[in-house]
Amino acid sequence: MQQTSHQVADYAGPTYVQTGGGDRSLQLTLWLCWTAVVVTAGVVRWHANAVAQLPFHPLALMVHCLLVGAAGLLVMTKIEQCLEPWRFDEDRG
Numbered sequence: 001m002q003q004t005s006h007q008v009a010d011y012a013g014p015t016y017v018q019t020g021g022g023d024r025s026l027q028l029t030l031w032l033c034w035t036a037v038v039v040t041a042g043v044v045r046w047h048a049n050a051v052a053q054l055p056f057h058p059l060a061l062m063v064h065c066l067l068v069g070a071a072g073l074l075v076m077t078k079i080e081q082c083l084e085p086w087r088f089d090e091d092r093g
Contacts (some may be wrong), residue, residue: 026083041068074081 042065050054081088 026080030076030080034069034076037072038065038069041065 025075042061045064046062
């Protein structure tokens with residue numbers, strides 16, 4: 001039997017490519033606004049039903065908040081594409 005020695009290549013760990021600036025203030029601001037809009041939509045929906053003396057429907061409230069959240073994600077992405085287009089560059093490897 002022949003014994004071979006295996007050498008392990010030096011592995012420095014994953015490398016991260018920073019895409020333009022490292023400032024995440026726009027993303028933080030957009031996520032905070034998105035969260036506020038979804039919570040506000042839920043509260044407004046609940047308050048409108050409470051004023052109209054309608055029973056509380058958690059499933060309807062959840063669907064309403066999901067729709068507002070999905071629309072908000074689309075708007076948030078378009079805003080980020082306009083303000084920081086380098087994050088969406090398709091030519092990056």
